[in-house]
Amino acid sequence: MLSRTLRRPAPSIFRHARTTMRKESSHHKPTIPVGSPEFPRPLPAMQEHFVDKTNDAIGYFRRFIQWSTFGLLVVSVTTWTVFEGAHRWVETVELAGEQDEEVRKWEWDLEAERWTGGEKGGTDPALGYIGRHALRSAWMAQHWGAGPGSSVIGSNAFTGRGASGSGGLNVIEMRLEYAQAFLTTAMNSAGERSGSIRPQTSREILVRHADTMERMGTQDGLHEARAEYERAWVGSGGRGIDAARIALKLGDLNSRLGDREDALAWWSQAMQLVHPGPHPEIAAPFIPPTPPSGPLAQRTFISLLVSLSAFYSTSGQLRQAQAAQEASLKLLRSIRQPETLETTSPPQALHALYILHRSALLSIHHAEVLYALRNTAVTSMEYLARAAESSERVALVLTGSPSIHPDAPESKIPHPPSSEKALIPAYSKSVSMKRPANSLLRDSRRTAAEAWSLMGILAESSDAPGSMQKAVDCYERALGWAGVSADRAGGIGKAGEGTLESEWKVLWNNYVRARDAIRRLEQEKKNAK
Numbered sequence: 001m002l003s004r005t006l007r008r009p010a011p012s013i014f015r016h017a018r019t020t021m022r023k024e025s026s027h028h029k030p031t032i033p034v035g036s037p038e039f040p041r042p043l044p045a046m047q048e049h050f051v052d053k054t055n056d057a058i059g060y061f062r063r064f065i066q067w068s069t070f071g072l073l074v075v076s077v078t079t080w081t082v083f084e085g086a087h088r089w090v091e092t093v094e095l096a097g098e099q100d101e102e103v104r105k106w107e108w109d110l111e112a113e114r115w116t117g118g119e120k121g122g123t124d125p126a127l128g129y130i131g132r133h134a135l136r137s138a139w140m141a142q143h144w145g146a147g148p149g150s151s152v153i154g155s156n157a158f159t160g161r162g163a164s165g166s167g168g169l170n171v172i173e174m175r176l177e178y179a180q181a182f183l184t185t186a187m188n189s190a191g192e193r194s195g196s197i198r199p200q201t202s203r204e205i206l207v208r209h210a211d212t213m214e215r216m217g218t219q220d221g222l223h224e225a226r227a228e229y230e231r232a233w234v235g236s237g238g239r240g241i242d243a244a245r246i247a248l249k250l251g252d253l254n255s256r257l258g259d260r261e262d263a264l265a266w267w268s269q270a271m272q273l274v275h276p277g278p279h280p281e282i283a284a285p286f287i288p289p290t291p292p293s294g295p296l297a298q299r300t301f302i303s304l305l306v307s308l309s310a311f312y313s314t315s316g317q318l319r320q321a322q323a324a325q326e327a328s329l330k331l332l333r334s335i336r337q338p339e340t341l342e343t344t345s346p347p348q349a350l351h352a353l354y355i356l357h358r359s360a361l362l363s364i365h366h367a368e369v370l371y372a373l374r375n376t377a378v379t380s381m382e383y384l385a386r387a388a389e390s391s392e393r394v395a396l397v398l399t400g401s402p403s404i405h406p407d408a409p410e411s412k413i414p415h416p417p418s419s420e421k422a423l424i425p426a427y428s429k430s431v432s433m434k435r436p437a438n439s440l441l442r443d444s445r446r447t448a449a450e451a452w453s454l455m456g457i458l459a460e461s462s463d464a465p466g467s468m469q470k471a472v473d474c475y476e477r478a479l480g481w482a483g484v485s486a487d488r489a490g491g492i493g494k495a496g497e498g499t500l501e502s503e504w505k506v507l508w509n510n511y512v513r514a515r516d517a518i519r520r521l522e523q524e525k526k527n528a529k
Helices: 002-006 012-027 045-094 101-105 125-144 174-192 201-216 219-236 240-256 260-274 295-314 318-334 346-372 377-399 434-460 467-482 501-528
Strands: 151-153 171-173
Touching: 045 125, 101 346, 125 174, 125 201, 171 174, 171 201, 174 201, 201 219, 201 240, 219 240, 240 260, 240 295, 260 295, 295 318, 295 346, 318 346, 346 377, 346 434, 377 434, 377 467, 434 467, 434 501, 467 501
Parallel strands: none
Antiparallel strands: 151 171
């Protein structure tokens, strides 16, 4: 019965509903066929998902390329601006011509480094874009450094004309290697434009390159520098103060390379140029009885006297060294100096300080020669004391420090060593005097340290009462001028600017030896009681 009920036809109301739905669906049937261009077939859900992802990826890469291009453009423009800005700064500020008439009066502008720009400063416009940028880059490498890494092994600058082949490794400062490479590029540019550049441009670039090679300090570098200075000598015509300074350089280089006869010949040539007049026909340079009159000629002349003194002293010619030093010191004392350095103009004061420091150097040479000739140690101590006093005065004036201890201005206690103070603004901000003043400050500190160290050695070898304590005091003052204070309490400090680590260790070992000797004497006295 149940099966008959299930097979029974649906009521009429349901049949009517189904018929109505079929009619409505047929009435709303689209007239455009599905799949035509006007009515595309709907994509499956998975296909729509991949299309959206593809569009997103394409959009992402499009935006990435757009922003990367923009960023690269910004970085390029910024880098170019900084690059050209640095070169413009060097051209107009660092290499500016000297405008101070007082500086020009004392001829410090003639002693400054020359970068082909002449009296106006800067670089020679005729060198072109590459040549001028190479010159400025060489200046930057020398004065601003060359980035991470301070040294390289070997150099690409040597032509093989020198007597190398020592078999050792030559460690060269990175800044000097970069500088010589840029200067080589500048020399090539000058050679290509020889008809349009200034007559002095090629020689000035050559001198700058020779100076860089000399600073490298290697045998190959010295030989290369000598060859280039000889070319510069030929270009100078062998006349004038510039030729005299080149001849002085050639004499110093030949002395360092062991060519003594050539060194004396070049020094004689320099003496003839810096002090014209009748000179006797002798192999060695003749020291005239009076100094030259011009400021730059005087400084060149004095440097020549120091070179001769060092040459005779180190070559075993002690009698000639003694005679040259005595004559030189007499000449320097005859040069009129200002009564007070504090009231004179900075250019004149710097000239006076230069002479004072060179006299200190000659005094040290003379003290060593006299001691080697078996003179009394007291005489050598007197010359060393004068050298130390003069060197300290030079350093204190250049840094604006008083000569008396600041904590006891009414006493006669000397100012403590000042190895870390900078130049006063009158020199540090000067275009022409900054470099010679910096060099003079460094050299005066080294000379003061050397003089005090030698006095300590003489005092330590003496049998006089209290000599060991005096030696300790001398060594302490030498350490103060040669090094900088330690960062931590109880530290021993470290070598300062211009002082080699080996020299610092010698000074420190001397001080420790004398200090320990005093402690042993004190302990022995206590034990004796």
